[in-house]
Amino acid sequence: MRHIHNILSGALGAAVPELIPASPAATANPPTRREIRAQERDFPTLDDDGTARFLSSVWEPCGNRACDGGLTHHCLRDAPLWTVYAATGVRRSEALGMKWSLINWAEGSIELGWVVVEEGNTYRLRKLTKDGDANVVIYVDQSVMNVLK
Structure with a gap:
């Protein structure tokens, strides 16, 4: 101002x-x-209990007759994504740019090498680092790895 x-x-x-x-x-x-x-208002964030309640709710099947409780039903399809957000703190573009080939199952690590970027009315994958630096590696616990499996 x-x-x-x-x-x-x-x-x-x-x-x-x-x-x-x-x-x-x-x-x-x-x-x-x-x-x-x-x-300026404070940006609202969830504490640990609030995060646990939220994640519990996104993993709860909706109870609709068509819902079989599987991850293909609309009520649960984003639950793994929300879990990765909460466990890693990655940005939306980084989470959507994750590739299966960059997950090290034995080490429990996720390598962030790509991001999804919006260009006009479409989206595309772009390298995370523009200057050739090494990719970022995030280590997660076994429960997050199980969600990704």
């Missing part, structure tokens, strides 16, 4: 002698950084 005020103040100040009698920005009183921070 202050940066925008400074830019406008400079531009209007330059216009004062020739185009306008006085700069409207001269009397403006933009909020300070402290005032802006005081107005």
Whole structure:
């Protein structure tokens, strides 16, 4: 906010002698950084109990007559994805870019080498690192590996 005020103040100040009698920005009183921070809301997050309740609910079959309780039914198909989100903290693009070939089942590790990116009305896979750095490796416990199996 202050940066925008400074830019406008400079531009209007330059216009004062020739185009306008006085700069409207001269009397403006933009909020300070402290005032802006005081107005920002905290981003809501779940604590451990809330996360456990949420994950328990996404693994609960819906009870619909067509629901067989399998992962192919719409009520459970995203449960593994939500579990990976909660256990690893990866971004959506990183989770959707995971490849089976980059999972080391023996070590319990997931190598993040790809991300899904949006381009116009379509999506595509792109290398995670643009500068050729090594891929990120995340180690997870056996329960997460079992979810992925």
